[in-house]
Amino acid sequence: MSQNFEEYNMVLQELRKRISDIIQDNVQFEDCFYIYFWLNARRFDIDATEALIRETARWPRWRKSKDAIxxxxxxxxxxxxxxxxxxxxxxxxxxxxxxxxxxxxxxxxxxxxxxxxxxxxxxxxxxxxxxxxxxxxxxxxxxxxxxxxxxxxxxxxxxxxxxxxxxxxxxxxxxxxxxxxxxxxxxxxxxxxxxxxxxxxxxxxxxxxxxxxxxxxxxxxxxxxxxxxxxxxxxxxxxxxxxxxxxxxxxxxxxxxxxxxxxxx
Structure with missing residues (x-):
């Protein structure tokens, strides 16, 4: 990860804002540590990470919050x-x-x-x-x-x-x-x-x-x-x-x- 802590925190908070609707349905995404793995999977590209999270929210259907839990x-x-x-x-x-x-x-x-x-x-x-x-x-x-x-x-x-x-x-x-x-x-x-x-x-x-x-x-x-x-x-x-x-x-x-x-x- 090339960003310093402040840059990482800015990316993290921006991503949380973008996926606020996902967080409402899946409380796991409230957890910054959990979001880290998603950012890491897309090399901290915020657009790519958001796209991946939204794709996951749609597929598979069981992954929706209540069903995944x-x-x-x-x-x-x-x-x-x-x-x-x-x-x-x-x-x-x-x-x-x-x-x-x-x-x-x-x-x-x-x-x-x-x-x-x-x-x-x-x-x-x-x-x-x-x-x-x-x-x-x-x-x-x-x-x-x-x-x-x-x-x-x-x-x-x-x-x-x-x-x-x-x-x-x-x-x-x-x-x-x-x-x-x-x-x-x-x-x-x-x-x-x-x-x-x-x-x-x-x-x-x-x-x-x-x-x-x-x-x-x-x-x-x-x-x-x-x-x-x-x-x-x-x-x-x-x-x-x-x-x-x-x-x-x-x-x-x-x-x-x-x-x-x-x-x-």
């Missing part, structure tokens, strides 16, 4: 949660959140057919809303300990989502219907949740998953998310993960010593 508070659909478990393990060595998931066991086609696309998208929205709330809390804690310069830290020092893709069904994932849903979910995350800063890590990737990564990597270009892909050699990905996360803060499946968690966050 409801999504955050509501319990997950137990059937979908069982099919797509994402868990909050512990914290990284820098104090940011560590999420994990056995993505190789996800069967998108079967789950979409059983529960419907809209239910899957709503479950994903819930995951994102709950993660957003946690990440803001963790960001506040880290900033209190380290100062505002935390915002300039590279993604490697921030949050983690580690997905084990052992036995991932590439045929299922790359079918037209499934791919359409997956791309919608990724777009929802990277466009409308700028608080998501950090690392998206895939472990135990097979040869045939490369096409999938080629599809999603460009979607992360203008984000503060780094995607890292590791093959099946545990001697390569485990030391890397434990360099940044204490083994007591992450499950055994992902290289740590934490007992398997039964519930999602």
């Amino acid at each position: 409801g999504a955050t508070k509501a319990d997950y659909h137990p059937g979908i949660q069982k099919c797509f478990p994402i868990r909050l393990d512990g914290k990284s060595k820098t104090g940011f959140a560590v999420f994990t998931g056995p993505a190789g066991k996800f069967r998108f086609g079967e789950t979409i057919k059983k529960f419907g696309r809209e239910a899957i998208e709503y479950y994903w929205l819930q995951l994102l809303c709950k993660a957003e709330k946690l990440l803001i809390e963790y960001n506040r804690e880290v900033r209190k300990q380290n100062g505002s310069f935390v915002s300039t830290w590279p993604p490697i020092q921030k949050s983690w989502l580690i997905l084990d893709i052992t036995n991932l069904s590439v045929t299922d994932l790359l079918s037209r219907d499934v791919l359409g849903v997956v791309l919608t979910l990724i777009k929802m995350a990277v466009t409308h949740f700028p608080v998501l800063e950090g690392n998206l890590v895939f472990i135990n990737a097979g040869t045939f998953t490369e096409l999938f990564f080629k599809i999603i990597r460009p979607m992360l270009t203008d984000t503060k998310i780094d995607m890292l892909v590791f093959g099946t050699n545990k001697n390569k990905w485990k030391p890397f993960i434990l360099q940044h996360i204490d083994p007591r803060q992450i499950e055994t499946l992902y290289g740590g010593t934490l007992d398997e968690l039964m519930d999602s966050y």
Whole structure:
């Protein structure tokens, strides 16, 4: 961020005036710290930030204040949660959140057919809303300990989502219907949740998953998310993960010593 504090504060207050109608419907935007992530996502361009916030207010429809709050508070659909478990393990060595998931066991086609696309998208929205709330809390804690310069830290020092893709069904994932849903979910995350800063890590990737990564990597270009892909050699990905996360803060499946968690966050 090139602006000094006074310049930043002027930009922030001007943006708050412009989105006063949005603030009336979504109290989160009253919070200067929350608005910071939106400004940061658009390099503190006030016009671009306002446009992004207004786009988000319109899409998806669940993001409107009362529904987003409801999504955050509501319990997950137990059937979908069982099919797509994402868990909050512990914290990284820098104090940011560590999420994990056995993505190789996800069967998108079967789950979409059983529960419907809209239910899957709503479950994903819930995951994102709950993660957003946690990440803001963790960001506040880290900033209190380290100062505002935390915002300039590279993604490697921030949050983690580690997905084990052992036995991932590439045929299922790359079918037209499934791919359409997956791309919608990724777009929802990277466009409308700028608080998501950090690392998206895939472990135990097979040869045939490369096409999938080629599809999603460009979607992360203008984000503060780094995607890292590791093959099946545990001697390569485990030391890397434990360099940044204490083994007591992450499950055994992902290289740590934490007992398997039964519930999602």
